[in-house]
Structure formats: structure tokens, C-alpha cells
Amino acid sequence: MHKIILAGALALSCSFDAVSAFVAPGASMGKAMVAPRLRSSTSSVAGGLRMQSKADIVAPLFEANKKWIQAKKAKDPKFFDRLGSVHKPEVFWIGSADSRVAANEIIGAEPGEVFVCRNMANIVLPFDVNLMSALQYAVDYLEVQHIIVCGHYSCEGINIALNKENYASPLENWISHVRNVYRAHADVLDAIPDEEQRKRKLVELNVMESCMNVYQLAIVQNRLKMTKPTQPYSTPRIHACVYETGTGELKKINWFPEGMEDPFGMRYDESSNAEVAQNRKVLEEAIKK
Known part of the structure; x- marks a missing residue:
């Protein structure tokens, strides 16, 4: 039996500027597996949190919360009354x-307007119980009209996946x-120098x-x-977006495979399509039965 020995330690700077990770022996590879070093691009910004020491990391969060509450009440005295009683994003x-x-910040949404679930690299998998539970609640109970899958450039998850390192589980x-995804589109990606x-x-x-996985x-x-x-079109509608961290721009992209007819666009605009209208009639009759 092999002992798993931690050879390093997790280090966190006062300003959240760097995260070092551990190095552990690989059980099957016979060599160390190194976790990635992640860096934050926003260590100190005007009006943001300013961490002075390790002991000072948590306290500013609560102070910032108090200031946020005061600002919200000053602008809208009934804000928290509404927020506490209604949740219908x-x-x-x-x-x-x-x-x-x-999510709320980059689209200018207030709390309560967007139901959010986040993970590393915005991956959608049917066995991700956390995401599937949130999705089921959003679709079946909140009856959301739109599902947005949003990735972003300069994604650490993408960078890590392209490395040759064998990372420790569960990250690996x-x-x-x-x-x-890379293997499925290797012909396209390998052609980019x-x-x-x-x-x-x-x-x-x-x-x-991820959008395809959501749709299926x-x-x-x-x-x-x-x-x-x-309804004029079936819901939820599914949208693919990519956020540009360097400019703040949110870009919408087509999420169906290139060269494929756009059945999803037709689905969203089906009220103007005679064939789809006929299919709707058949479905209505089936529901009545």
C-alpha cells in the first residue's frame, strides 16, 4: 500500500493574489502530480476589498456588506422587502x-433577477447532481424562460486542460x-497555429x-x-455567450454545429413555420388524449 504524502501546502496571499497548491505522489504514474497555480487579476481595486493581513481577510467582507445594505436602502427603501418575499427570475x-x-455584475442585473449555478469551465454533465438539481428547479418550478451558458476567454479551466500535467483527482x-471537447473538434483546433x-x-x-448537453x-x-x-415559442430558450475579461464585453455565439441546419432557431420562431405549426396541432391532439 502506498502512502499519500503531502509535499507542499496551500498558500494564499493577503490580497488573494496567488494560490499555490500541493504536490502529491501519483499512485499509478510514479511521479508527482502538480496542481495549477492560479492568480487573481483584481487584487485591489478602488471601492473594493483591501486585505492588509491574513487576520484581516474576513472582517472587510462583513463591513462591505453593511455598506452595501445602507446603499441599497438609501436608493430603494423597499428593496429588501421585495427580495425577501419574491423569487421569480x-x-x-x-x-x-x-x-x-x-453573472449579475456583468449584465447589470439586480439580486433576484438571475438564478445562477457556476462551476469550473462551465461544464454541463448529466451526473453533476448540483447543476442538475438547480436546473430542474429552474425549469420545472421557477419556469425560467431562458437558459444562458456563459464561458469566458482567459479561462483557467481551459488552460489547465491544455496542459500535459496529470493533476490530482478530482480536478483531473x-x-x-x-x-x-478538444478531441471532438481536434481538426478545427489543430488547424489554428x-x-x-x-x-x-x-x-x-x-x-x-454545454448548450447541446443542456438541450438534450x-x-x-x-x-x-x-x-x-x-406559447409563441417553446421555452426555455438556450443561449451561448462568451465573456471577454479584457474588455467586459459579452458576446453571443451560435451553439449548433457548423454546416448543420438550424433546428433550434426554427424551434424558437416556429409560429411562422407552417410545418412546425402542423406538428403543434398533432401534439395538441395527443395531449387531449
Whole structure:
């Protein structure tokens, strides 16, 4: 039996500027597996949190919360009364856990307007119980009209997946899904000579694959069929977006495979399509039975 020996330690700077990780012996590879070194791009900004020492890391969070409450009440005295009694967002956001990509912030939404679930590299997998539970609640109970899958350029998850390192589990297992996306689109990605542009393309393809996975889920398919006869278009609508961390711009991208007819666009605009209208009639009759 092999002993697992920690050879390093997790280090966190006062300003959240750097995270060092551990080095552990590989059970099967016979060599050390090194966790990535992650850096924050926003260590200290005007009006933000300023950490002076390790003991000072948590206290400013509570102080900032008090100031936020005061500012909200000054602008809208009834804000928290509404927030505490109603939760009916129309958007479910699947995004990256990266601290630079806060959903509400980048789209100017107030608390309560967007239901958010985030993970590393905005990956959608049917066995991710956390995401599937949130998605089911959003679709079946909140009845959200839109699902947004948002990736971002300069994604650490993408960068890690492209490395040759064998990372410790569970990180290694998670990023393997990004590597699978690369393999599925290797002909497109390998044809891009510039490494940075190749990473950006993988970010987009990863978002597109996640949208496809969302669309194929039984939770979503059942809801699409249920809403089809009752609305101008079936919901939830699925959108693919990529956030540019360097400019703040949110870009919408087509998420169906290139060269494929756009059945999803047709689905969203089905009221103007005679063939789809006929299908709706058939479905209505089936529901009555």
C-alpha cells in the first residue's frame, strides 16, 4: 500500500493574489502530480476589498456588506422587502466559477433577477447532481424562460486542460471533459497555429457543447414539449455567450454545429413555420388524449 504524502501546502496571499497548491505522489504514474497555480487579476481595486493581513481577510467582507445594505436602502427603501418575499427570475445562468465573471455584475442585473449555478469551465454533465438539481428547479418550478451558458476567454479551466500535467483527482477527472471537447473538434483546433487563438476557440466550443448537453436533457425536453402548444415559442430558450475579461464585453455565439441546419432557431420562431405549426396541432391532439 502506498502512502499519500503531502509535499507542499496551500498558500494564499493577503490580497488573494496567488494560490499555490500541493504536490502529491501519483499512485499509478510514479511521479508527482502538480496542481495549477492560479492568480487573481483584481487584487485591489478602488471601492473594493483591501486585505492588509491574513487576520484581516474576513472582517472587510462583513463591513462591505453593511455598506452595501445602507446603499441599497438609501436608493430603494423597499428593496429588501421585495427580495425577501419574491423569487421569480426568468433566466437560469450556467457560468464559470472564476471570480472575474460574476453573472449579475456583468449584465447589470439586480439580486433576484438571475438564478445562477457556476462551476469550473462551465461544464454541463448529466451526473453533476448540483447543476442538475438547480436546473430542474429552474425549469420545472421557477419556469425560467431562458437558459444562458456563459464561458469566458482567459479561462483557467481551459488552460489547465491544455496542459500535459496529470493533476490530482478530482480536478483531473473534471478537466478531462474539456479535453474530450478538444478531441471532438481536434481538426478545427489543430488547424489554428496561434496558441492563444486556439484557446479562445476551445472556450467557444466548450460553451457550444454545454448548450447541446443542456438541450438534450430530459428536464429541458419535457419542458419544451409542454410549453410548445401554449406559447409563441417553446421555452426555455438556450443561449451561448462568451465573456471577454479584457474588455467586459459579452458576446453571443451560435451553439449548433457548423454546416448543420438550424433546428433550434426554427424551434424558437416556429409560429411562422407552417410545418412546425402542423406538428403543434398533432401534439395538441395527443395531449387531449
